[in-house]
Amino acid sequence: SQQGEEDPQALSIQEGENATMNCSYKTSINNLQWYRQNSGRGLVHLILIRSNEREKHSGRLRVTLDTSKKSSSLLITASRAADTASYFCATDYGGAQKLVFGQGTRLTINP
Amino acid sequence: DTAVSQTPKYLVTQMGNDKSIKCEQNLGHDTMYWYKQDSKKFLKIMFSYNNKELIINETVPNRFSPKSPDKAHLNLHINSLELGDSAVYFCASSPRGGSRTDGYTFGSGTRLTVV
Numbered sequence: 001s002q003q004g005e006e007d008p009q010a011l012s013i014q015e016g017e018n019a020t021m022n023c024s025y026k027t028s029i030n031n032l033q034w035y036r037q038n039s040g041r042g043l044v045h046l047i048l049i050r051s052n053e054r055e056k057h058s059g060r061l062r063v064t065l066d067t068s069k070k071s072s073s074l075l076i077t078a079s080r081a082a083d084t085a086s087y088f089c090a091t092d093y094g095g096a097q098k099l100v101f102g103q104g105t106r107l108t109i110n111p
Numbered sequence: 112d113t114a115v116s117q118t119p120k121y122l123v124t125q126m127g128n129d130k131s132i133k134c135e136q137n138l139g140h141d142t143m144y145w146y147k148q149d150s151k152k153f154l155k156i157m158f159s160y161n162n163k164e165l166i167i168n169e170t171v172p173n174r175f176s177p178k179s180p181d182k183a184h185l186n187l188h189i190n191s192l193e194l195g196d197s198a199v200y201f202c203a204s205s206p207r208g209g210s211r212t213d214g215y216t217f218g219s220g221t222r223l224t225v226v
Contacts, residue, residue, distance in 0.1 A: 031212075042219045043217040045214030097159070099215060103151065
């Protein structure tokens with residue numbers, strides 16, 4: 001079964017607003033990663049947060065990790081039309097040597 | 112220069128045919144992967160190779176056979192294609208530490224349609 005599940009499945013906001021997406025997972029992890037996928041394109045790595053980290057920033061992105069709740073959130077501040085994409089969380093756990101992806105959140109930024 | 116390149120980008124074929132998808136990375140990465148993305152956007156790993164050695168082989172029909180002639184290439188051959196094989200197939204690569212230390216670099220995908 002899937003390791004990660006994103007919430008909400010779809011999110012539509014106005015340009016300039018902040019967008020928050022959540023990810024929950026089931027087992028202990030080494031790290032959690034967020035990816036963006038534009039329509040018809042491959043996935044692009046955004047940020048990696050390790051299990052001993054609680055928060056990480058990259059430009060307009062802020063990721064938090066709560067290992068006690070087995071959850072993570074991705075915040076995009078001051079959204080732009082170009083942020084319209086699907087966002088996936090992925091977990092590296094145990095000795096699996098692989099990333100397991102959730103089903104993604106479809107984010108639409110309205111001008 | 113494209114870091115991870117897949118060919119072809121689109122593939123339409125009839126049931127029962129055999130087809131191959133090629134992948135090449137110029138990043139010097141040690142590990143390469145094949146993922147399948149279904150119509151609901153769910154991404155599932157199929158295979159991974161580390162320096163030409165198969166390290167992950169998920170529950171995939173044996174009609175799917177990966178081949179890695181060198182660490183920069185990972186091809187996917189599919190025999191006796193079925194309607195359910197229709198999906199987007201992504202190749203990806205990562206440095207030696209794999210997902211423990213780094214993110215993956217993905218290709219742009221191959222959309223396979225079986226008719």
